[in-house]
């Protein structure tokens with residue numbers, strides 16, 4: 195197979211605005227932004243440069259320095275002055291740190307040299323740094339600066355500039371003096387480009403047809419408000435369309451029911467067809483026991499249950515118990531822990547719940563189809579200790595999902611392989627606990643504990659609660675309590691909750707005042723065509739708070755932020771391991787081969803900037819046309835260069851392994867990956883060199899574009915366990931391997 199990768203130096207060449215100076219070489223600048231390859235002044239790109247052979251050695255040289263650094267360039271007034279700003283994210287309990295509106299938050303530190311004495315520039319005594327969006331309003335003062343290191347505080351604009359001016363004093367509140375240094379945020383380099391020059395095939399009218407495409411497809415729904423490249427209009431997936439159909443009318447899906455199982459209890463679970471009417475379209479879907487989501491299984495921590503599963507769908511399948519440290523042969527991975535359960539067949543699972551918290555079950559075979567069609571459900575594992583959580587008035591288990599509908603109904607899937615292989619299949623209708631309109635009624639003063647699970651194929655959510663009547667009012671404070679496998683060391687208050695596919699977060703919210711509140715997903719997508727951010731706000735549900743006062747006031751407990759001594763003590767056993775060097779390194783990247791030329795070319799024009807998270811599906815047609823014929827997402831062992839299923843890692847129960855994971859910024863279409871490890875638990879130690887100071891056991895970690903993340907994996911459970919990206923289409927493209935853990 196002829197494989198293509200981009201050469202990493204290309205990025206830097208593309209960014210060079212002033213090749214003569216390299217501000218990053220100022221003394222003291224942290225690794226993140228120093229020691230970058232020098233700019234060469236090479237052309238932005240040519241198709242030839244893209245054919246360079248894949249680079250030798252596997253680690254990206256720098257974790258995406260161009261996404262984490264701002265070079266400060268001197269204006270005429272600044273003489274020799276130069277500088278660089280490092281962007282680090284303030285701590286958050288999530289894989290990325292964003293505002294409730296979904297803007298990425300960064301702490302800025304400036305390293306400046308050769309600023310002249312300000313008095314030499316006129317009547318000035320000090321230098322002051324400012325941040326401003328590209329429209330130059332507002333201009334926010336960051337503070338006085340001088341040669342050396344300067345903490346500038348936090349900035350959360352989508353695109354912005356940093357300015358340094360000479361001023362009469364460090365106390366000025368408005369910028370009036372001469373500009374001496376200026377720099378632009380990495381995001382600001384994303385601009386509308388001259389598409390005719392950059393992507394001729396993507397601009398071509400009429401579009402150039404792809405000779406390998408399947409002609410059987412209708413073009414899927416577009417993303418409203420984002421113009422499409424005309425040359426893309428002829429692109430079609432190179433696989434044929436697939437939509438499961440059923441002869442006899444299937445029953446209507448029912449809402450989820452709660453199944454409380456005692457230790458030793460048994461659940462009969464079947465996967466089969468259901469009918470639904472969603473936003474005026476009749477669709478045929480799958481369900482567990484006819485329910486959307488599947489039955490909510492409630493068990494006590496420490497119990498073992500049996501599940502008699504039968505497959506009434508036309509596809510081979512299996513049930514994976516995500517996050518549960520169960521016996522390997524019941525992990526539900528066809529080809530690894532069991533044979534697929536063929537249509538009409540059965541399998542008996544034995545599921546032991548070692549850890550308290552929220553888990554979920556879903557198929558592990560053509561997950562992109564089966565999970566999207568409705569096969570997913572939660573398990574809520576009640577802790578043994580009564581004081582494990584704070585008292586609340588109510589607990590809500592909420593499964594977040596989206597589904598992709600055209601006017602006619604469901605958009606078909608790829609038959610021979612998944613399509614939407616590049617970015618995953620974003621839905622255009624949100625389903626919260628299976629419904630486009632989720633609602634909840636509580637009394638004023640009630641505290642609700644939400645157990646959120648992201649069951650979507652690829653979408654990362656940014657959830658907040660705001661008053662319906664005033665969407666500009668501040669969001670309700672959210673107390674963050676736990677995540678995938680139990681509680682945080684310390685509770686914290688946030689304004690929004692970010693969760694990537696398969697992640698869970700346990701949070702508490704106090705609804706103190708009567709009224710209607712919206713559960714929102716609020717993100718900043720990218721209009722790739724115009725090179726601008728595009729805000730997307732979606733209402734996922736409503737909470738109606740009645741005028742009646744709560745029957746039990748738990749506000750005091752809500753306002754108390756607990757330190758969880760049990761979690762701290764558990765993690766204490768591992769702290770000695772935190773600082774050692776990594777045992778293994780993984781690189782997450784992408785290989786593409788033979789994509790339609792219009793897609794290859796048009797992917798280049800926004801190439802110089804990638805959002806830490808691709809929040810929404812603003813390139814629905816281009817993404818739709820990609821399939822296994824052309825896209826392979828890669829997990830690569832940096833030591834051996836083995837990729838995906840060729841990676842062979844084996845450990846013993848009791849081993850503690852530190853893994854450094856690079857999400858390659860230089861990939862053809864770099865994006866985030868939620869990486870999941872079966873049957874074990876791990877801690878996220880640090881990202882881009884910044885230590886995580888409030889830990890929680892995880893089974894899935896969101897790895898933003900260009901990031902380098904260290905995790906500490908505890909091997910507590912023998913067997914053969916999958917490691918994979920939980921974007922369903924990335925998994926289908928092969929982004930997975932098996933971890934062998936030998937028993938003692």
Ligand code: C2O
Nearest residue numbers: 514516696870916
């Ligand atoms: Cu949700 Cu391989 O898992």
Ligand code: CU
Nearest residue numbers: 867919921924
């Ligand atoms: Cu992925």
